Amino acid sequence: MNGAEKKRGGWSWWYLLFVIQFAVALWPPLYNKAEPAFIGMPFFYWFQLAWVIVSAVFTAVVYFAVKE
Amino acid sequence: MQDLNWVALTIFVLLFGFITWLGFAAARWRRGDLDQLHEWGLGGRRFGTLITWFLVGGDVYTAYTFIAIPALAYGAGAVAFFAVPYTIIIYPIMFLVFRRLWNVCSKHKYITAGDFVKGRFGNRWLALAVCVTGIVATMPYIALQLVGLQVVIGALGISGTGLAADLPLLIAFVILAAFTYSSGLRAPASIAIVKDTLIYLTAFVAIIVIPMQLGGFHKIFAAVPAQKLLLAIPGPNTTGAYSGYATLALGSALALFLYPHSLTGILSASSGHVVRRNAAMLPAYTFMLGLLALFGFFVIASGVDKLPEYAAGFKQFHNNFAVPALLLHSFPSWFVGVAFAAIGIGALVPAAIMSIAAANLYTRNIHREFINKNPTDKQEARVAKLVSLIVKVGALVFILFVPTQYAVQLQLLGGIWIIQTLPPVMLGAYTRWFNAWALLVGWAVGMVAGTAMAIAVNLTNTYPLSIGGHGFPGYTAVYTVILNLVIAVVLTPVFNAMGAARNSADQTVAADYYH
Numbered sequence: 001m002n003g004a005e006k007k008r009g010g011w012s013w014w015y016l017l018f019v020i021q022f023a024v025a026l027w028p029p030l031y032n033k034a035e036p037a038f039i040g041m042p043f044f045y046w047f048q049l050a051w052v053i054v055s056a057v058f059t060a061v062v063y064f065a066v067k068e
Numbered sequence: 069m070q071d072l073n074w075v076a077l078t079i080f081v082l083l084f085g086f087i088t089w090l091g092f093a094a095a096r097w098r099r100g101d102l103d104q105l106h107e108w109g110l111g112g113r114r115f116g117t118l119i120t121w122f123l124v125g126g127d128v129y130t131a132y133t134f135i136a137i138p139a140l141a142y143g144a145g146a147v148a149f150f151a152v153p154y155t156i157i158i159y160p161i162m163f164l165v166f167r168r169l170w171n172v173c174s175k176h177k178y179i180t181a182g183d184f185v186k187g188r189f190g191n192r193w194l195a196l197a198v199c200v201t202g203i204v205a206t207m208p209y210i211a212l213q214l215v216g217l218q219v220v221i222g223a224l225g226i227s228g229t230g231l232a233a234d235l236p237l238l239i240a241f242v243i244l245a246a247f248t249y250s251s252g253l254r255a256p257a258s259i260a261i262v263k264d265t266l267i268y269l270t271a272f273v274a275i276i277v278i279p280m281q282l283g284g285f286h287k288i289f290a291a292v293p294a295q296k297l298l299l300a301i302p303g304p305n306t307t308g309a310y311s312g313y314a315t316l317a318l319g320s321a322l323a324l325f326l327y328p329h330s331l332t333g334i335l336s337a338s339s340g341h342v343v344r345r346n347a348a349m350l351p352a353y354t355f356m357l358g359l360l361a362l363f364g365f366f367v368i369a370s371g372v373d374k375l376p377e378y379a380a381g382f383k384q385f386h387n388n389f390a391v392p393a394l395l396l397h398s399f400p401s402w403f404v405g406v407a408f409a410a411i412g413i414g415a416l417v418p419a420a421i422m423s424i425a426a427a428n429l430y431t432r433n434i435h436r437e438f439i440n441k442n443p444t445d446k447q448e449a450r451v452a453k454l455v456s457l458i459v460k461v462g463a464l465v466f467i468l469f470v471p472t473q474y475a476v477q478l479q480l481l482g483g484i485w486i487i488q489t490l491p492p493v494m495l496g497a498y499t500r501w502f503n504a505w506a507l508l509v510g511w512a513v514g515m516v517a518g519t520a521m522a523i524a525v526n527l528t529n530t531y532p533l534s535i536g537g538h539g540f541p542g543y544t545a546v547y548t549v550i551l552n553l554v555i556a557v558v559l560t561p562v563f564n565a566m567g568a569a570r571n572s573a574d575q576t577v578a579a580d581y582y583h
Binding site (some may be wrong): 017018019021022025026027028029032033034039040041042044045048049051052053055056059060062063 | 157164284286297298317344345347348352355359362547
């Protein structure tokens with residue numbers, strides 16, 4: 001594999017955003033609580049819904065930051 | 069069962085008529101020669117960002133999902149929300165792994181995961197294992213889509229005995245079979261646009277209107293029993309509900325894109341960029357799925373499960389009747405018709421893609437590999453069309469004559485089986501370090517162990533793994549794919565040393581995986 005190819009297909013530090021995305025989503029102790037509630041919705045529910053949006057933003061950032 | 073709901077039924081039938089026309093008209097959309105397998109079975113790999121968004125969305129978020137996830141929330145509570153982390157983490161996987169697979173498959177004209185494995189590892193038996201696993205895991209999934217359809221047909225108030233009871237399902241099935249046969253993947257791709265528009269409409273209207281009717285989210289969550297509201301805090305010496313929740317999300321995510329229909333959706337995209345772009349756009353569906361899961365709590369808060377007019381529905385369809393009952397109770401008939409059509413069409417789209425994907429697999433990795441080695445394009449496409457019919461008839465017979473519970477259990481086993489193809493397909497996208505025979509042994513052990521473990525816990529998801537007195541209850545699929553991988557890693561140097569053919573060359577080169 002030559003240098004140019006390595007750069008195209010290899011690791012990018014931006015992928016750390018994906019690691020964060022995974023770690024938070026797969027760590028229930030972090031969000032398995034009722035408080036603070038938001039518009040009557042326990043933390044467990046609104047946090048995970050909010051994390052969907054954060055994750056989508058992360059993925060979009062990686063899309064624009066890492067050129068294939 | 070309640071009386072026939074004429075208004076809802078009329079809207080339902082009109083919308084079904086529309087998508088039937090659309091399904092047939094789709095044959096002429098971005099016209100290609102439907103006597104070629106990649107045209108019939110992959111839409112000519114010409115779908116852009118938006119169509120791919122609808123198509124993959126139609127794959128992942130099926131009618132069964134819309135019925136079963138809220139039903140799980142209604143019955144079991146917080147654990148149903150695993151669908152949210154599950155559908156969060158699928159997209160980085162799609163972004164990284166499946167963009168690579170798209171590139172290599174497009175370069176070498178691969179249509180199935182079996183094609184890729186054959187090219188990568190040069191072992192037709194490993195390819196056969198991947199192919200058979202895909203077909204077997206997909207069949208009960210198609211059957212479950214028909215269950216989703218059955219539930220809404222029942223909720224429209226259509227009932228009867230004998231053949232009459234099954235007639236609406238038969239009609240829907242004939243429509244599905246006919247347009248899939250004639251238009252291939254273009255049919256579900258075009259219908260997915262209608263389906264998702266209706267689903268979004270239903271979801272957003274319901275998420276605004278029903279909480280208003282019920283007096284706000286405060287009141288809704290106050291009505292949910294405390295033990296359903298959050299995951300149970302694990303006791304001493306076990307990771308309890310936490311590991312159950314996390315492994316269920318992780319295992320489901322890893323399995324999802326290994327299902328043949330998901331790969332079919334991805335490979336039909338027109339470029340690797342389209343795949344990457346979609347990974348950032350598809351979470352819109354995840355958000356909607358999270359909202360839909362909350363419908364289970366709306367059911368509890370509204371008390372529709374206690375109303376006599378829905379008792380028969382709950383008796384026949386159990387918790388799967390929760391969402392239809394809620395919609396019937398909360399909305400005027402015409403909107404119920406729209407919502408039920410959304411769910412019904414939401415069953416046809418994935419069922420069509422699944423049957424096409426299974427047909428592609430059979431045609432490429434069984435028929436072409438073992439029966440007719442040099443088919444003409446036309447023969448190949450014809451085999452695929454016929455197999456797509458056979459697969460659907462199989463699913464229909466299953467639903468009509470076998471208790472629904474078996475389809476649910478087979479679908480559960482299907483998830484455990486399909487994840488066993490992860491090492492050759494997903495890791496194969498990065499490396500061919502593995503010995504093909506080692507992968508095959510790992511696959512076989514994973515299949516047997518997974519099936520045995522699932523049977524040991526009466527065909528439920530969670531296996532009470534215990535290591536050194538510490539409990540790690542978790543999704544069987546995750547534990548068995550780890551076992552599979554360990555075996556493949558250990559046996560690879562062993563088989564290589566034995567000189568077991570590091571057989572034939574890798575057809576692919578590193579550069580094929582970028583664009």
